[in-house]
Amino acid sequence: MQFDNIRGFLFDLDGVITDTAALHAKAWAGICQRLGIPWTDALAEGTKGVSRMDSLEVILKSVNRQDEFTMAQKAQMATEKNDRYQELITHLTASDILPGMKDFITDLKQHNYQLALASASRNAPTVLKYLGLSDVFPKIVDPSNLTKGKPDPEIYQHAAALLNLEPGQCIGVEDAPAGVASIKAAGAIAVGIGDAHDLAQADVVFPGTASLTLTALRGKLEDGVLNA
Structure with a gap:
């Protein structure tokens, strides 16, 4: 799998960036x-x-x-x-960002990847504000513009479009089976965070956010170490 074709990362919020x-x-x-x-x-x-x-x-x-x-x-x-x-x-702070995710996001930005948020939550902008991540995600899918929820691919199709990219140029990050199914149906690469059995449809699964790094992700994808 050619990691060099990837231009954007599409993130779920709950359970990926913070645990709400x-x-x-x-x-x-x-x-x-x-x-x-x-x-x-x-x-x-x-x-x-x-x-x-x-x-x-x-x-x-x-x-x-x-x-x-x-x-x-x-x-x-x-x-x-x-x-x-x-x-x-309102009680959330930057300390509520999940382990390793701030470093991962910073690394993505430093490597010029585009980022978008694909959360079903209408409160996502508010959550990002309290986490101190509003500037990191200027592109956020507005759930009120969607007609179908996950596992339908619509939300991830919209997220890719916000970045002027095709889903195939993107990697989506999710912690729920419905979210992983949404990413895959959209045509993007799916990275799951959590139990490999529960997220069997994902291309790659990391047990937790702390183990998700750009280097590890690139290595798994390029080496073909994908979730069965």
Whole structure:
């Protein structure tokens, strides 16, 4: 695989640059408690990397209550969750950037790679602000312009287009199966962060952000050390 053909990197946010999963979980758990729905690890995983309304559907379907509420009621629940989440993210600082990611991003910039953020979260610009990374990601996909969520490729197609690149000229970085599927469907190279079994569709998997470096990534891709 010719690494020299790569011109851009497309990043998910949650679980890749910072771990806001616990904050999302805390906010969703509050909604579940009010509705009398058990908040489980399966729900935490099922809502990972997908949009707010899709997450709510996952939660309601887990107890077969998806038809119990009107769209207006669902929108209110999603707003309630988001309000709580926005309160929680105000406590984020640069110290909440995941291990190794600041160095990795800096290395990419120094090697003149273009960067874009492909997060389903409408709060991504706010999170970047508190992390001190706003200047690093001037190109951010606006989820309100999308018609489909991950694993559909739309978000990564948009991210590549923001950089005036084809997806095949880009590498996407994700920690969720739905995100990896989105990258692959778009035609980009998929780098997974996490468990190799869960992220089996990725081209390369690193166990954590600390092990993801430009040198290691280039070596694995050029040597063909890909995830089976």
